[in-house]
Amino acid sequence: MKEKIISVSFSQIPNVRVRVIDADDILELKKNKKKYPFELQNSVDVLIVTTKRNFSFTIYNGYTWNGADIPRFFWRIIGSRTDNDFLIASMLHDYLLEFKSYVISEILKNQIKKKEYRRLTSLIFRHIIKEQGTNTIKANVMSWCVDVFQMFNWKAWKSC
Numbered sequence: 399m400k401e402k403i404i405s406v407s408f409s410q411i412p413n414v415r416v417r418v419i420d421a422d423d424i425l426e427l428k429k430n431k432k433k434y435p436f437e438l439q440n441s442v443d444v445l446i447v448t449t450k451r452n453f454s455f456t457i458y459n460g461y462t463w464n465g466a467d468i469p470r471f472f473w474r475i476i477g478s479r480t481d482n483d484f485l486i487a488s489m490l491h492d493y494l495l496e497f498k499s500y501v502i503s504e505i506l507k508n509q510i511k512k513k514e515y516r517r518l519t520s521l522i523f524r525h526i527i528k529e530q531g532t533n534t535i536k537a538n539v540m541s542w543c544v545d546v547f548q549m550f551n552w553k554a555w556k557s558c
Contacts, residue, residue, distance in 0.1 A: 401449055401518060402448060402449045403446070403447075403521050403524075403525040405445075406446050406490070407444070408442045409443035409444075412440065412457075412486055413439040414437070414439065414489070415437050417431040417435050417436065417437050434462035434464050436462060436485065436488075438459060438460065438462075438489065441459045442457050444456070457489070457493050461493060463493070463496075465485065486526055487523045490523070491519055494519045498512075498515065502515055520542075521541065523540070523541055527541075
């Protein structure tokens with residue numbers, strides 16, 4: 399049986415702010431703000447319920463991410479990486495990928511394979527953007543693209 403997402407819930411609404419580059423920021427901070435323009439302003443507990451498992455974790459205040467990685471030539475069709483419909487989904491997806499070793503070993507107790515986890519993160523992304531109002535076709539295409547990108551990004555999965 400394929401795993402399906404039943405629900406993704408947050409203890410409170412994630413408060414996202416855009417990180418503004420200030421003139422007095424040092425060069426390294428300017429580069430960081432440009433690469434990761436979004437910051438979570440409150441800690442949120444996340445509960446994910448699927449047909450196979452339930453798990454929860456906390457994303458802490460101050461977490462930064464880059465938004466949805468959508469190639470520029472698709473922006474007219476899909477939307478830009480900064481589109482509000484994708485902010486929360488991209489935050490959760492990026493967190494799950496950035497801390498995959500921790501989530502797989504500590505939260506999921508190594509009861510999931512890397513390939514299955516990769517696919518699960520794509521399903522979670524799809525579930526959230528659909529809840530935000532993205533139509534099914536667009537959500538399916540975006541989720542598939544996210545999954546394919548991760549499939550070919552083997553270096554990131556090798557260290558896990």
